[in-house]
Amino acid sequence: MKRREFQLALLAATLGRAGLAPAQDRWPDRPVKVVLSQPAGSGPDNVARLLCDGLAQAIGQPVVIDNKPGGQNVIGAQAVARAPADGYTLYFATTAALVTNSYLFKTLPYEPVKDFAPVAFVANSPFAVLVKEDSPIASLPDLVARSAREPGKLSIANEGPRTFGGMIARVINARSKAQANLVSYSSVGVALQNILGGHADAVVADLASTSQLARQGRLRVLSVTTAKRVAGWEQVPTVAEFLPGIEMSGWMAMVAPAGTPQAVVQRLNTEINRLLVQPAIAEKMLAIGPIAAPGGSPAQFEAFLLDEHKRLGQIALEIGLLPE
Template sequence: MNRRTFALNACALAIAGCLPNAWAQGWPEKPIKLILSQPAGSGPDAMARLIGDQLSRRLNQPIVVENRPGGQNAIGAQAAARSTPDGYTFYFATAAALVMNSYLFKSLPYDPKNDFVPVGMVGKVPFTISVNPGSPFKSLQELVAYAKANPGKLDVANEGPKTFSGMLTVLLSSQLGIKVNSVPYASVSAGVTDTVGGQIEVIVSDVPSISQMVKAGKLRPLAVTTAKRIAGWESVPAVAETLPGFDHAGWIGIVAPAGTPAAAIQRFNRELDAVLGDKDMAARLLAIGPMTEGAGTMAQMGALLDGEHQRWAKLTRELGIVPE
């Protein structure tokens, strides 16, 4: 009897050990939802749909992009965090949603650190300081010289104090030693329109939002906020050429609700890396925004998130920004 019991237990354990592998082989068996916090037609939306289309081909299931904009990313992030962690919901998230909101808001309807697990990176999104082509400023140095000689007279458009562009405006002002008027806009497109029309002098925005206007000669970029000049914009200096060490870019990554089966995350990561590793796909993404180097590993993305939390916690303290 003992021998039979042992054999039955061993068989049960063997079957249980095979279950995760069997589950992984069967996943996905239905459409996968990709939530993002930006509206349809936005830069992140275009990226998500482009990537989702390629992922759906590799996974043999539709990738359904669900736009949940508003609340400074909180609406989309909350929806993703509260989704059933069954491997069929992922969050196409920005740096603001996963990191910066932690240091800008006293309370959030989601926990950026504990409600999600890392899946993979999509890429970095450079930001730029741009002016109307009729502006007298031909370089960042000229703009800074004017701002120092005329404190508080330079208007700078951005998406508001609790956004990446708004934080960059504060950070640049502090490190360049200038005082400007930060002018918040409800959307980056509205800020671009006013800068093109000459109603405002300067705009801090992500590169994808202004690339067409730059190509059309309706905006003049003075500097990019990455450590080095970026592909396709080689004539535009990096802020780091004026402020050594300055390196701030937005980024987009994919996370899943905490508790999502590891097998689903590993497969999604593997397929995402394959999609981003395609040269044609990387070029298409670069044309609308992010510079990608592949998805990386889950551990690498986790380390990036930890490092970003440390960096923004330090920066907000130094800038005297108090969560509200």
């Protein structure tokens, strides 16, 4: 038996050298699919398409976007969590899908930590407080003062309490002692239409979804939610300049189903980071809204995710947003 086992092992090694290598060694030999939880034309979708165009050239295979919006990111995240861990299905994820959903829902059909392999951090996605360009509200302190004078009258649109934008709105309302009426909409697009139509006074939304309207002069950015002022928006103060300690920037990242071969994860990480350092890509991304953040390893991204879970979980408790 020992002699036969040795012969089988020798045969396997010979076949491997002859070109029958493990599947991950041949990756990719067909198109790669990247799932998004947002619709086509949204900020994350625009960033993903920019990145995936470059990724397709780098790996020599088409990289196809598969939009699965709805369910507060659950539909898209669940689809990837259940996909084969072979490197041919990836998830372009945001803060909500991988972190805050854990603290907003008692049950999820996926495990935000266990079901995904961190691949690469892509970009920071600043959120902002915006008003219609002709609004009499001149600044975030002005918005808070007006809401305090007339409690419940001034309205701040958002995507709902169980979204990242909704959490930001509640944190600002709570820490400023504002009396604003927080109005939930089914999507950021609907919220923006209501702002432009004069049906709400302000909106909390990501810059990726609102920057074009702001640059067109239809919306005015009052403040951003990052710790420091945002490149390209240096004239806009941060929320923390008025309410110290508030830092709630969204982000975008690439993950894969848990169990995806490490060689594939590392190849993707390397190629994505090579793209993010290219000035042309970084500039195009900034024009959309997010800020490219290259250089991180899968291990560093994993550590970041654990820190985000702890920090945002505490914020959810602070504003009384318990799982439902």
